[in-house]
Amino acid sequence: MATVIRSSDFTADKAWGAQQIANMNGITTRLHWTDQPYKWHVNEGEEVFVVLSGCVEMKYRQNGEELTALLNSGDIFYASIGTEHIAQPHGEARILVVETEGSV
Template sequence: MKIIRSKEFTGSRAWEALDIANMNGITTRLHWTDQPYRWHINDGQEVFVVLDGQVQMHYRENGIEHSAQLNSGDIFYAGAGTEHVAHPQGVARILVVESEGSE
């Protein structure tokens, strides 16, 4: 049993993660960041939940780039093969659920 106060989690570097759970190869991690990630494609599906802050999510579908503003409480679902990159607007805390070993 554990209780995690997500707003208290602060990393010493961008995209630092706190491992919360691994359930049959599906990981749940809390990330702290103040810097963009990089364009990537996950090995499988990803659920990306903004817990605190704002994130500009860029993604490509059929070779066309799109972006969406994600605010606290918003959820981004990336299906397998969805190329995407997150750009926090200041400090953000993000819950990510994905296959173990995904980027």
């Protein structure tokens, strides 16, 4: 079965609401909508975070230092196992997240 998803039309009832797109052997792909920050967290596995629309300030800790990257539409953030991070959108954002099933 094939599916077409128009990410620009997707919204959710709450910040970080998600539409499940696929689960490929325990690796999930979800489309998120948000207008609020997430929380500092560490995923159990790797994470790929793709900004589809909007602007997201990604803060992360690496070697004891807090770093910041401003992600715009089309930008990708990769978090390896153990990378503590927080996503803070500037207004509305739609984000594609690929990660291990059950990750925070």
